[in-house]
Amino acid sequence: MPPASATLAPRPHNLAEDGYAIAIGCAFIAMGLMLLKAANLVTGGMAGIALLLSYIVPYPPAPLFLLINIPFFLFAGRAMGLAFGLKTLFANLAIMAMGLMMPAALRLAQVSPLFAALFGGSIIGFGILAIARHGAGVGGLGVIALLLQKRRGWNAGRTQMLGDALLLFASLPLLSLDRFALSILSAAAINAVLIVNHRPGRYIGY
Numbered sequence: 001m002p003p004a005s006a007t008l009a010p011r012p013h014n015l016a017e018d019g020y021a022i023a024i025g026c027a028f029i030a031m032g033l034m035l036l037k038a039a040n041l042v043t044g045g046m047a048g049i050a051l052l053l054s055y056i057v058p059y060p061p062a063p064l065f066l067l068i069n070i071p072f073f074l075f076a077g078r079a080m081g082l083a084f085g086l087k088t089l090f091a092n093l094a095i096m097a098m099g100l101m102m103p104a105a106l107r108l109a110q111v112s113p114l115f116a117a118l119f120g121g122s123i124i125g126f127g128i129l130a131i132a133r134h135g136a137g138v139g140g141l142g143v144i145a146l147l148l149q150k151r152r153g154w155n156a157g158r159t160q161m162l163g164d165a166l167l168l169f170a171s172l173p174l175l176s177l178d179r180f181a182l183s184i185l186s187a188a189a190i191n192a193v194l195i196v197n198h199r200p201g202r203y204i205g206y
Contacts, residue, residue, distance in 0.1 A: 018134040022091050028127030029138065030098035033061050034106070035120035036186060039113040041179055042171045043121055044164025044187035045128075046140035052171050062099020066092045069139030079147050080137075087136030095138070113182050121186035125193030132194075161191045 050061040077085025145159040
């Protein structure tokens with residue numbers, strides 16, 4: 001006989017649980033962006049675009065992250081539902097706020113680029129995972145990847161990785177070869193978290 005737990009109906013998270021988990025996920029993403037920025041690296045997804053732009057214009061990546069995601073809020077609301085769109089907007093506002101406050105709370109005197117790539121990428125991945133499991137996204141290709149996973153069963157991590165490859169090659173003219181290689185490593189760290197932990201048939205939103 002299957003264990004008793006297997007017969008229990010899943011219970012959705014309540015709003016307080018969603019807000020708590022999304023806030024933690026946003027803190028992870030803000031910290032990961034800070035580490036990657038300190039090491040002059042790029043990564044995949046909207047985080048990578050924000051970092052890439054921060055090397056071109058004199059603005060930190062956190063507010064850029066929000067600005068470039070504005071077109072995706074409407075898309076997220078229409079494609080995934082109003083609740084998803086509102087949670088995604090909340091997540092992006094929280095990432096911006098935490099990203100702007102974090103340098104005042106924590107100053108990085110020195111960071112190894114390899115550590116920044118692996119640890120920064122991994123905690124961004126876990127931040128995205130926490131947000132996704134509570135019915136939200138971080139915008140951009142991540143929303144499209146979650147939509148394809150929901151409707152077609154495509155693995156969100158693998159879909160995200162395809163978009164990340166295009167972004168990373170676009171950043172090549174601005175990075176040295178060693179920074180480019182480490183940026184690839186950071187994107188792989190993000191997507192490895194999603195591939196292993198966020199797949200069809202596994203815990204998603206409950």
